[in-house]
Amino acid sequence: MILSLFFAQGAGHHGSVRRIVVGQYLGFTAILVVAVAAAFGATFLPESAIPYLGLLPLALGLKAAWQVWKHRDDDDDEQKTSQGGPKALEVAAVTFANGGDNIGVYVPVFATAGVGGMSVYAIVFLILVAVWCFAGRFFATRPVIAKALSRWGHILLPLVLIGIGLLILIEGGAFGL
Numbered sequence: 001m002i003l004s005l006f007f008a009q010g011a012g013h014h015g016s017v018r019r020i021v022v023g024q025y026l027g028f029t030a031i032l033v034v035a036v037a038a039a040f041g042a043t044f045l046p047e048s049a050i051p052y053l054g055l056l057p058l059a060l061g062l063k064a065a066w067q068v069w070k071h072r073d074d075d076d077d078e079q080k081t082s083q084g085g086p087k088a089l090e091v092a093a094v095t096f097a098n099g100g101d102n103i104g105v106y107v108p109v110f111a112t113a114g115v116g117g118m119s120v121y122a123i124v125f126l127i128l129v130a131v132w133c134f135a136g137r138f139f140a141t142r143p144v145i146a147k148a149l150s151r152w153g154h155i156l157l158p159l160v161l162i163g164i165g166l167l168i169l170i171e172g173g174a175f176g177l
Contacts, residue, residue: 002094002164003136005157008149010085011140021133023088027095028129032122035103039110039118050104051172056097058165060090065158098164101172 003024010016110118139145149156170177 002098002160003133004140004145005149005153005160006086006091007137007140008146008153009157011146011150013085016085017137019088020086020091020136021130023086023091024095024129024133025126026088026092028099028125030092030096031099031102031106032125035106035110036118036122038103038107047104050100051169051174053097053100054165054168054170054172054174056093056165057161058169060094061158061161061163061165064154064161068154068158094161094164097168100168 003020006020006023007017010020106121110121113121140149169175
């Protein structure tokens with residue numbers, strides 16, 4: 001859903017599909033790098049810090065909500081030309097934060113798979129990111145969905161990002177929640 005919202009937000013903006021796909025790959029590659037490193041014994045983040053990754057989509061959602069509020073009286077065409085769609089690093093940050101819990105699953109699998117197995121897993125995962133991007137773009141361009149996302153996407157995206165951020169924070173027990 002989040003990818004479809006990103007694709008809908010970038011509709012009609014030159015290069016937005018590329019930025020979204022690059023961002024998705026950057027975020028997922030970061031997840032893989034952390035998981036592989038942790039499988040070899042290097043830990044970049046203590047387990048207790050992972051719930052705080054929810055601050056990334058929460059901050060991006062609040063920023064997007066502020067933009068919606070700030071431009072609430074603007075013409076739709078004027079707003080569309082000023083935003084230009086999501087940036088690759090924003091997509092990467094949401095992907096990484098939303099997939100932070102995957103690291104906990106990938107580490108034991110990678111640790112027992114060996115280098116060859118890890119390589120196969122990584123290649124399959126990266127191929128499936130392309131499938132995931134294709135599916136998000138496909139759904140965002142279906143006429144009924146595209147119309148709904150065009151009308152409500154600028155409101156849905158901040159709500160979804162804030163929801164994801166809060167979910168990560170609460171489920172992870174950040175700030176004693």
